[in-house]
Amino acid sequence: MTDTIRAKVTPPTTDREFTVEARSRGRVVFSRFARNRTALIGSITLIILVLFAFLGGLFWHAGINPDYKSFEPPSAQHPFGTDQLGRDMLALIIKGTQFSLLIAIVVALMVTVIGVTLGAIAGYVGGAVDSLINRLVELMLILPAIVIVGVMAIRFEGSWIMVAVFLGLTTWMTLTRVIRGMVLSLREKEFVEAAKALGASTMRIIFKHIVPNCADVIIVSATLLIAQAVLFEAALSFIGLGVRPPDTSLGLLINETQSYLPTANAWLFWITLLFIVLISLSVNFMGDGLRDALDPRANRVRA
Amino acid sequence: MARYVLRRLLVSVVLLLVASFVCFLLVQALGDPIAEWAAGQRQRNPNGADAAIAAAYQRAGLDTPLLTRYWTWLTGFVTGDWGTTVNPGQTPQEVQPKIMHSLWITIRLVLTAELLAIALGAVVGVISAVKRYSWFDYVLTAFTFLMFALPLFCIAVLLKIGGIQFNNVLQANGMDRWLVTAGYPPGGFTGSFGNQVYQYIGVYLLPTLCLMAISFALYSRYERASMLDVLGADYIRTAHAKGISSKRVIWKHAFRNALIPLVTVGSLSIGSAFAGAIITETVFGWQGMGYILVQNVNRKEPYMILAFMMVTAVFIILFNLIADIAYTLLDPRIRLD
Numbered sequence: 236m237t238d239t240i241r242a243k244v245t246p247p248t249t250d251r252e253f254t255v256e257a258r259s260r261g262r263v264v265f266s267r268f269a270r271n272r273t274a275l276i277g278s279i280t281l282i283i284l285v286l287f288a289f290l291g292g293l294f295w296h297a298g299i300n301p302d303y304k305s306f307e308p309p310s311a312q313h314p315f316g317t318d319q320l321g322r323d324m325l326a327l328i329i330k331g332t333q334f335s336l337l338i339a340i341v342v343a344l345m346v347t348v349i350g351v352t353l354g355a356i357a358g359y360v361g362g363a364v365d366s367l368i369n370r371l372v373e374l375m376l377i378l379p380a381i382v383i384v385g386v387m388a389i390r391f392e393g394s395w396i397m398v399a400v401f402l403g404l405t406t407w408m409t410l411t412r413v414i415r416g417m418v419l420s421l422r423e424k425e426f427v428e429a430a431k432a433l434g435a436s437t438m439r440i441i442f443k444h445i446v447p448n449c450a451d452v453i454i455v456s457a458t459l460l461i462a463q464a465v466l467f468e469a470a471l472s473f474i475g476l477g478v479r480p481p482d483t484s485l486g487l488l489i490n491e492t493q494s495y496l497p498t499a500n501a502w503l504f505w506i507t508l509l510f511i512v513l514i515s516l517s518v519n520f521m522g523d524g525l526r527d528a529l530d531p532r533a534n535r536v537r538a
Numbered sequence: 539m540a541r542y543v544l545r546r547l548l549v550s551v552v553l554l555l556v557a558s559f560v561c562f563l564l565v566q567a568l569g570d571p572i573a574e575w576a577a578g579q580r581q582r583n584p585n586g587a588d589a590a591i592a593a594a595y596q597r598a599g600l601d602t603p604l605l606t607r608y609w610t611w612l613t614g615f616v617t618g619d620w621g622t623t624v625n626p627g628q629t630p631q632e633v634q635p636k637i638m639h640s641l642w643i644t645i646r647l648v649l650t651a652e653l654l655a656i657a658l659g660a661v662v663g664v665i666s667a668v669k670r671y672s673w674f675d676y677v678l679t680a681f682t683f684l685m686f687a688l689p690l691f692c693i694a695v696l697l698k699i700g701g702i703q704f705n706n707v708l709q710a711n712g713m714d715r716w717l718v719t720a721g722y723p724p725g726g727f728t729g730s731f732g733n734q735v736y737q738y739i740g741v742y743l744l745p746t747l748c749l750m751a752i753s754f755a756l757y758s759r760y761e762r763a764s765m766l767d768v769l770g771a772d773y774i775r776t777a778h779a780k781g782i783s784s785k786r787v788i789w790k791h792a793f794r795n796a797l798i799p800l801v802t803v804g805s806l807s808i809g810s811a812f813a814g815a816i817i818t819e820t821v822f823g824w825q826g827m828g829y830i831l832v833q834n835v836n837r838k839e840p841y842m843i844l845a846f847m848m849v850t851a852v853f854i855i856l857f858n859l860i861a862d863i864a865y866t867l868l869d870p871r872i873r874l875d
Contacts, residue, residue: 370553376806377557377851381813382843383564385835390567409806466689470813473691474820474832489691496695508692516687 267528274524280517284510288332297323299330299483306500315506318492324503327488332510334484335465338399339514342464343457345403346410351453353407354414355441359422368415372408380405385476393479398471402464410456417449451529458522462515469511485511539866543859550855554848558615561847562608571838572598575626598624611844621841623834637830637845643722644826645853648808648815651746655753656804662754663761663800664793667769678758685755690814694748694821701744716740722824745818753811760803765796797868805861809854 268274297303297313301320309316315324357368384401391397421427422445430444446453465485471477472486479487485507492504572594579587595601599610614621620637622630666675685693698719705715718741727734727741768774769792777787816828827846834842865872 373553374557374560376809377553377854378560379809379813379847379850381816382831382835382847382850385831386564386568386843389835389838390569462687469689470691470817473689474817474828476832476835493695496699508689511689512687512692515689516683519683519687 264528271524273520277517277520291329297326299326331485331488339461339464341399342403343460346407347457349407350410354411358415358418395482455526462518565840565843568838594626620845633845640826640830651749655750659754659757663758667762667765682755690817697744720823764799768792768796805858808857
């Protein structure tokens with residue numbers, strides 16, 4: 236923010252002197268977000284979870300190898316106990332959270348890139364390109380994603396990156412439709428006409444002028460996609476069509492621990508579940524807070 | 539209307555053709571279903587196995603080029619011959635009766651859950667929009683948030699545990715265990731009509747509740763938002779000003795208009811409801827579409843997976859068509875021709 240924007244308005248003729256400081260949109264959004272208590276709690280929980288997943292392994296003494304006795308109760312040595320094979324549950328959950336988050340991030344990135352690119356091109360270019368992209372969306376909507384990802388997970392022996400890639404390739408359709416709808420109205424706006432008059436190329440208009448105007452929707456959708464991807468991955472691994480060893484994920488842990496369910500060791504299942512729910516709740520809270528903070532109509536302070 | 543439906547059906551046929559080819563390529567990615575068996579044969583009988591292996595490939599039709607295989611399968615599929623399982627270790631099973639049987643189990647689950655969720659979601663959404671920021675609204679918001687964050691299998695597992703507890707209570711009071719928490723009755727439902735209904739509810743209650751919970755959260759959320767939109771419209775104010783009772787304004791004027799977005803969401807989410815049914819069935823141990831999917835992906839059965847995807851696709855297309863027709867009934871401004 237430069238000093239020219241931070242204009243100090245000092246009315247010269249009044250006896251009461253006051254100053255008004257123009258605030259940038261980023262600061263308005265941030266302060267609105269910070270005032271939303273659930274959104275703040277959600278983001279803090281998420282940050283803690285991310286640190287836990289990616290740095291926890293550095294500080295925790297146990298590895299994920301079966302070095303211990305089977306089904307040890309929780310103790311200082313093993314806060315979450317050990318599983319049937321004698322693996323430290325805390326170490327497993329750190330690793331699982333890490334892979335689940337990695338999968339979710341890959342999915343969110345892929346869906347955002349594919350959805351925004353195709354949606355913006357379909358909406359702006361129109362004509363045959365638009366119909367082609369629409370047909371592609373329709374085709375993908377009738378093919379059951381669960382089968383495609385399941386088949387590919389078996390094909391690539393449950394490698395986490397392939398599960399993530401095919402999850403991404405089967406969930407971009409909704410975002411494409413939303414962006415297309417927005418671009419259809421944005422392309423009639425004056426600033427697009429101005430850019431065209433200045434000789435900007437189609438690609439430049441789409442990606443420099445139109446897409447930034449959809450930023451709010453894109454940010455919110457990418458956030459919520461992380462929660463969706465974690466849940467979808469968990470569901471797939473739960474029925475045995477997702478990530479497989481040597482890779483791991485929270486879904487795989489759920490799959491492995493569900494057999495303890497009627498026994499006294501059922502809590503190994505519940506503790507894994509708790510982490511899945513924590514991720515998706517915190518991401519949902521954060522996404523909702525972002526949506527409210529970014530929506531100019533949701534401004535509580537009337538000018 | 540009839541012309542529109544006809545045109546849509548024609549477009550759908552083209553779409554299904556393309557989908558069938560994509561699906562066919564996809565199941566190729568499963569790999570060779572016979573390879574494992576062939577390796578075993580070679581080990582057991584190093585000299586004479588080749589003839590048996592070649593015969594197995596021929597029986598499965600896997601010795602011809604890809605396009606020929608696709609054409610054979612496609613012509614068979616449209617004329618009602620959906621092929622058999624190809625795994626030489628097992629006796630070949632006809633695909634069609636197996637898929638149709640499982641589909642019937644699953645579709646009943648999906649349709650019951652979705653229809654109940656739409657009806658309940660619409661009513662609850664309206665109430666929470668009208669009584670905005672009341673305790674009812676807050677309870678609903680909290681419930682929907684929880685449903686969005688809980689994985690479906692978690693709700694299913696919780697319901698299953700609850701069902702077992704409920705059965706224990708029934709048994710302690712000298713009654714039969716009513717709720718079925720593991721397995722779909724293989725012989726279907728028997729006895730008098732009342733008896734059959736009783737059994738049917740016992741089997742379907744928990745999975746339906748499970749699938750309903752998630753859809754209900756989504757639908758009530760959408761209905762609340764669109765109802766709030768509609769309630770702010772000018773014609774609602776006019777209706778109030780004319781002295782029409784609030785009840786009539788809400789249910790006759792606002793509700794019908796607020797239903798339109800719900801139809802869109804409903805038709806778009808039928809695919810995910812189907813996926814949800816697969817998860818639910820796995821938890822409750824049903825031999826529905828979920829069982830078929832997991833079993834046959836692992837066995838690399840190409841024709842089972844193909845048939846699975848094609849019937850799912852047809853189901854989704856039909857549902858979208860019904861949603862489009864529902865639009866015209868709800869909103870006379872929408873004309874399909």
